[in-house]
Amino acid sequence: MLSSRMKHIQGTSRAQTLLLPACVDDYVGPDHVVRFIEAFVESLDLAAAGFERARPKATGRPAGYDPSGLLKLYIYGYLNRVRSSRCLETEMHRNLEVIWMMRQLQPDFKTIADFRRENKTAFRKIFREFVVLCRSLDLFGRELIAVDGTRLKAVNSGQRNFTKAKLAKAMDESDERLGRYLKQLDDADRDDTPPSARVDNLKQKIAAIKERRAQLEQHHADLEASGEDQISLTDQDARAMHFSSRIGVGYNIQIAVDTKHKLIAEQQVHNNVGDLGLLDETANAARENLGVDRIDVVADRGYYKIEDIEDCEAAGVKPYVPKPLHGSVVKNGFFTKEEFRYDADAGVLICPGGQKLEPKYKSKIRDNDAVIFVNTKACKACDLRARCTNAAFRKVMRYANEAILHRMADRLAARPEVIDQRRESLEHPFGSIKQWMGQRNFLTRRIENVRGEFSLTALAYNIRRALTLVGVAGLISAISA
Ligand code: SF4
Structure with missing residues (x-):
């Protein structure tokens, strides 16, 4: 009978001489x-x-x-x-x-x-060189890019990151524990018995808490001096990100992906907690990398900021960003701002009840001039008021340059498919970087080093993608062309 070993494919004897x-x-x-x-x-x-x-x-x-x-x-x-x-x-x-x-x-x-x-800054230039190589192979459509952000973990645990509120809570807890141990020490002192091991233990705990309290005070002073709203002790540039991202302390990665073949046209690393305000910087850099004067960009609601939209348009980048669906008007189901029509000739807003709201106050939203429109008399007598406001009258804010947002809304209404293109284009790079490349965290500290590291990540993603599209021979022949 054959032994079970003989039924399987056999390896080579380890004693056999082999030559590479x-x-x-x-x-x-x-x-x-x-x-x-x-x-x-x-x-x-x-x-x-x-x-x-x-x-x-x-x-x-x-x-x-x-x-x-x-x-x-x-x-x-x-x-x-x-x-x-x-x-x-x-x-x-x-x-x-x-x-x-x-x-x-x-x-x-x-x-x-x-x-x-x-060489942290030089890696970014190598990333761009590969973008140029892919351009020569016509791998970028250079018509529509999708911008989005994700968060990757920094070399900094959550325990070594403090906001003012977290510091205040930690100091309160230290004070509470210190008070408890001091009381226990007092009680022990009142006993006539000689000092015990328990007293020594209490003294050690008190000394440790005082030391910890002093460290927290120092962190508080450092945080006040920095003008920031949080402080990280291991990687000073890392920031605690939104809880929804489940990242903890990390960095905000922004990428602009060309929708033709899902290649990354631009990548940036920031320590801003949110994406608001990062559209123009990312999209305009992508436009330059792609070597075009004009390009369209689609992004999600988190990028809806009039200053950014305006800067994009001025730089030759045409943005498609849907309006966020939040705020008390949306929450209460009141008439939205879009339901108020602006009459440019008369300089008034026409409300859903057909009444004219006049410009009443000037305002500043961030650095933007804005005007508040009201018609107190009409609102007080209006049958639609329950659908419009829970106050005595409705106030509607309008930016001086609000036409920018209306133009963008019209563009989106004419081309709604860009929203799906955005999602499809971004799933691939983010999924590949986190799953296939296994990069959910950085290995280096400080933002400049992290930027260098992510340039290598984005370069590797683009190389892998280009290899799939044109193969090794195609890429090598493009280099020698
Ligand atoms: S409450 Fe005022 S703003 Fe709203 S529909 Fe009535 S009149 Fe117009």
Whole structure:
């Protein structure tokens, strides 16, 4: 009878002598991605991109490792979910693809980590160089981009982030515990028995609480001096994000995705908690990266800010942003502002009841001039008032430049499909970065380092996407074209 072992495919004996291909170039096939990384990095002017030690000194000691080798290593690593310097060091000793790419050089993890820190701003330029390469292959539609943000965790736990309210609560708790322990110490002192281990224990606890209280006071003073509304102790630039994002302390990542092939045209890292106010900066940078004078951008309601919409239009970016559905008017089901028609000739608003609301007060909303329209007499006698306001009369605010918002509403009404295009275009990069690339957190601290890190992430995403679209050979031939 055959043994069960004999029924399966057998491996090679460990005692058998094997030879790897004699030539290192045979380690990887002709269509392997490392051949593209090699060709791409070799085509770049790393000195112009700002890489340290890109030009070796003519005399003196050797300038250390060529940045092109370390850049290739990082691009390979971010493409293959290997981001830490220690893991990259390990790959150089066991991974034939990396051995091929690095020409058998084996810098240690510190050299690798230092390279990422020293060249943080240069990575952004490499991301842009790849966008230019994709443009040459016509992979960007350059007509419609979708902008959105996500949050990624920083190297900072929630326990090491404080708002003023959190500090006040922590200090109150310290005071309460301190008071309790002091009372217990008093009670123990009144006893005639000699000092016990319990008294020593209480004294230690009291000293620890006082030390903690002093630290909290220092954090409070630092927070007051910073003018910020929160302070992070491990990564000072990280911020506690919305609870709905379930990220805790992190960074706000903004991307602009071209809707043709879902390639990232622009990426930015901010520490703003919300997205409001980030549309123009992201969309306009994407427009420049794509090399066009005019482009359309679609974003969700979180970007609805008249100043941003105005700046976009002025810069050649035509925004499509739906109006937010919140506020007391929406909550109470009252007539919305859109149901009040502006009569430009008469300079009045015509309400749903057909009454004229006159400009009554001037106002400032952020830096925008606005006017409040009212008609107290008509409202008091109006049968529709219960559907319009729960006050004695309805006030309607109108920006001086409100026409911008009306133009945008008209554009959206004429082209509602852009809302679905936005969702479909953004799901792919965000899903890929978090699921496929496994990047839910940053490894570096401080916003400039994090920006460099995310440039590598976005570059890796774009490379992966372009490889799917045109393959290694297509990308390499575009480099040599
Ligand atoms: S309550 Fe005032 S603003 Fe509203 S419908 Fe009546 S008259 Fe017009």
